[in-house]
Each structure stands twice: as C-alpha cells, then as structure tokens.
Amino acid sequence: MSTSPLDPPSGHELLVVRPSKWTLVVVVQLREGTMRFNELRRNMGGVPQKSLSQTLRELERDGFVTRTAYATIPPRVDYDLTELGREVLTLADDFHRFAQRNREAVEEARRLFDAVDARPSA
Amino acid sequence: MSTSPLDPPSGHELLVVRPSKWTLVVVVQLREGTMRFNELRRNMGGVPQKSLSQTLRELERDGFVTRTAYATIPPRVDYDLTELGREVLTLADDFHRFAQRNREAVEEARRLFDAVDARPSA
DNA sequence: CTGTATCCCGAGAGATACTG
C-alpha cells in the first residue's frame, strides 16, 4: 500500500468507514455535548430506532463516540463525542457549510442541465 | 427553513447530494486535470461502466464536473473539475487525510470493541 | 427508557451484452 499524499483512493478507503445515511447527522447532533438515546432520536426527525442504534454502535466501535450506560430504572444511556469524533465534527461542518453556501448554485446547475437534457417524448 | 450556522441537519441536506460510492473517488482522480472516460476507469480499479457514467452524469448535472465531447472517430470525451468541483476536492482531501492519519487508531478501536463485545457462543 | 429481532421494500452496485 502506498502512503503517498492522497494518491489512489482505491475503493472507499477515502473515508475510514462508509458512513450510513445518519452517521454525520448523529455527529453533528452531539456537537453540544452528551445526549441520550431518545433525545437524539427526537432531534433527528424520524429516525427509526434500528437505524439510530446501528449508527451509534458503529460510531462507538470505531472510536468516534462514547457510550455510557447507567444501570438505573429506567435505563439511561449517554452518548458523547470522543476527541476523534470531534475531529469528524469539524469535517462534517466543513461539508455542511459548503452545502449551505452552494445549495442554490447546485440547484441552478441542475435545472439548467435538466432543461437541456430532458427529452421525455421525442 | 432556518439559516442559522449549522443547526439541525434534518435528513441529508448535510451534503448537497447523497454521494454514490464512487463520487468522491472520481473527484480525487480529476485532481491532476482533464481525464477521459476509460482513463478514469482504469485508474479507479474495477468500476463498472454503468456506475462510472452514472456518477459522472450526476457530477456534471450538479456542476462539479465539465464534460467535453469531441465528434471524432473514435469518440473522445474529456472530464474536468469545475471551480465548484475543486472545492469539493479540497473537502475530500481533508477527509482523506483524516482517514489516513487515523486509520490505525480506528482499526485498533474496532479490535478492542470486538474483543469485548463478541460473544458467538455463551 | 433503551434497546434487539423480524420482515419488507427500494435503491444502488455490479456483471454482461449490445450500440453509435
């Protein structure tokens, strides 16, 4: 494997993991600090429980998020970003900012492209 | 829609588009400048033609890539990054660099997690 | 409250064959 600076991103090693639909959303949600499961869930619109717990488990497994469970009744689990997770957050922020800045430009490009290209009927 | 700085990324507006498996790979490939279809294809390992042309079309549609076709025989099509595309490239680079820096840490975290968690048999 | 276990479904990936 070459270690040159950013040469051939064969496959998806471009990112450490292939992020799921919700991965970055979770990371951004945890910006303000500790959050509980259902708290996250509420703040993320209609995330299915399954998707959220899968996402959280992956993030925990990869060392981006900590999970702290309290053996109380009812149970309580806190999620938080690790140092590494906060680095991901800054990257996500960059993407988010870029998206916000250029949303209109992209939509305009899309309209233009579609206008020229679209040929439903002959 | 709120326009506050990076608040609730409802859904996937976090990114402008949901990138396909190959989107960022193409962008990074075009770092050095103009490239032709099969040239891209060769440099990207085993990308199916379909996936590549789909990816390229989307990138073109969204204004990240220009497509220049020459009516020669045999045909020739050049792909290149737009200004916007080069911005995406810098973002992709950041991710890539991060991935390279922390690949080992993540793999280590994964091993640790799996060692503690994995319980195939009782 | 915080999950796991199922089931279903559509989207995307990939292989293959064919066309301008």
Add this chain to the structure above:
DNA sequence: CAGTATCTCTCGGGATACAG
C-alpha cells in the same frame, strides 16, 4: 472509445413487534 440497456443481487432503510 464511450457509452446505454438489462438483469440480478445485496445492502441499507424503514416499520412493527417484542425484551431487559
């Protein structure tokens, strides 16, 4: 060379039901 057209198949998303 540069694609399009099909087909298959897997994976992830989403809904629902159940458990600790």
